[in-house]
Amino acid sequence: LMGQGWHESIQTAIADCDFAILLVSRNFVSSGYIKENELRIFLEEQEKRGFLVFPVLLLPYDIGRIAELSSLQFFKPLYRDYFHSGKYADNTELMPFSEVWDDDGKADKYCINLVKSIEKAMQAQRMRQPTPKVEQANPKPTPTPTPTAPPPTGPYATVLVDADMD
Numbered sequence: 001l002m003g004q005g006w007h008e009s010i011q012t013a014i015a016d017c018d019f020a021i022l023l024v025s026r027n028f029v030s031s032g033y034i035k036e037n038e039l040r041i042f043l044e045e046q047e048k049r050g051f052l053v054f055p056v057l058l059l060p061y062d063i064g065r066i067a068e069l070s071s072l073q074f075f076k077p078l079y080r081d082y083f084h085s086g087k088y089a090d091n092t093e094l095m096p097f098s099e100v101w102d103d104d105g106k107a108d109k110y111c112i113n114l115v116k117s118i119e120k121a122m123q124a125q126r127m128r129q130p131t132p133k134v135e136q137a138n139p140k141p142t143p144t145p146t147p148t149a150p151p152p153t154g155p156y157a158t159v160l161v162d163a164d165m166d
Contacts, residue, residue, distance in 0.1 A: 019052035025059035029066055057096040075114050082106050
């Protein structure tokens, strides 16, 4: 909110979120603030409580140069899945979002596939978590939130999502 300290707002959002979507670019990787105040916390939370981190390559970058990032499972769109002819038709490399963001059809497909990947990972995590014992005879079912991924907001973006819908 306007007038609030931005660092405190970010830290509060991180503490309240259920997972993070990291929009990775050269600017993201070179930001000391992101490394120290966001990525480090996400990785600690991943280790402590299974916090989900979804890195997405926004702009071309050699992710192998950063150990913290290269150890994460990235969203894996391949060039060949989006370009069926031309120079990319046989390319099996990880494709950044910047390759399709000016093509509505390909950008939509990319975003839909990203959301499906996130939903699949969240569902798999829920299945791994032990189900708490319920003492009452007819417990009310808890609605399952459906996560959505907002569109990228810029090369520095870290998207925080609170999936608690209650």
